[in-house]
Amino acid sequence: MCTLEKQGNLYILTLTGPGEHRLNPKLIDSIQSALRLLRDQPLYPSSALITTAHGKFFCNGYDLAWGQSASSAPITQSRFQLMSLKFRSLISDLISLPMPTIAAVTGHSSTAGFMLALGHDYVLMRKDRGFIYMSELDIGCDSCLVYGDVVLTAAKLTAEMAVERRIVHSAHESAQATVEAAVGLGNELVRRKWDGRVYANNRLVVLGEVLDKIGFDETVEGQNGDSTKSKL
């Protein structure tokens, strides 16, 4: 469902296969497992992570089909609760990752899939194809994760619109160009020779409010570099 490879000093996490890379428990577990591997890498100097995807979609949100295919309404409800909980846990892991993170958005990205991209320090996006799409769905807590207090009222944003609104760092000519730019940026960031733990802790200070809303317990996680692991 995803692969993690090293390219020079950078890690590349790819959501594999031609599908929509919907966020069901299996995919989320897969991604978290990759992030766990990264946490075990040397923290200083830090590396950098690029997350990208194969095919037409970066990530099209929660696996609604899986949620709704349950045999009863209560089970459907608990499936959605599970996906939300796991997703928040994934975002916590991303936010506490001891290295800079870059989302190379090479296809459509909607609702929770867009939030996944926003969970990265930098979002680079392909401009010739693919939209950011925030549907009217009530996605609960996820709506609190909008960086920069930007409330997306447009139904669909192209990469260029997103750059204009400063939600996305930069837009590129093709999927390949997006990944190349992400690699370029990643190498720049690695050249700064930052301390990964310090990087993560500074990120936690900057995103303090987001963490409160995810239900991240900072006193348990430790702000002083004791632990950057997620509680969930």
Add this chain to the structure above:
Amino acid sequence: MRQKQGNQMCTLEKRGNIYILTLTGSGEHRLNPTLIDSIRSALRRLHAEPTSPCSALITTAHGKFFSNGFDLAWAQSSQQRLQLMDSKLKLLASDFISLPMPTIAAVTGHASAAGMILALCHDYVLMKKDRGFLYMSEMDIRLVIPEWFMALLKCKTGDPNVRREVIMTAAKLTAEMAVVRGIVHSAHDSAEETVDAAVRLGEELVKRGWDGDVYGKNRMVLLSEVSKKIELDHDTVEEEMKTKSKL
């Protein structure tokens, strides 16, 4: 009349209706306990001045540096010394936040880390172009910024992208970059012009005939998030010290 403060690390003078606090000497004006105490003692004198109508304060510095942050050389990695400078800086920030008059930082050289925080403690930041950066250097020197630094930055820059750039990329901002990002009020061609512009701004503000007490209190309301974080930080440090002493 010029007043020497402490070990001549800063002077306080009055120019017409305006006070000018100058960090003296050609060094980096590192915020060690001595300098911080000096500045605080100058601010205490200002607190004692008549508050209505209020005056205005300009803070500036000699040489290539406004302030290059904490005196890490003096601290020599001693946790206690670092803690002491941090506590004193918090007290200094609180003094600025409650000062019963408008404050203007005329940044005529580099301002980094705690030095940038010192500039941001002022209501207005005017800065010299071409030389001198605002630089939140912590990421580059393997330090985690305290939450109250973030709270102050939040109150002074509405744009979260700017905040992230400043902290997460340890960006070196020239005066013009800082103006575009809404951190600095205006950029000027030389140190002298920066101070002159600060004096003109100060005089404009004094002409408003505000009540200094009210001004100080309104500022405290505006920056209440910062004061809260300063308090919380202070409590956390106290708790840690207590725990350490039990071991």
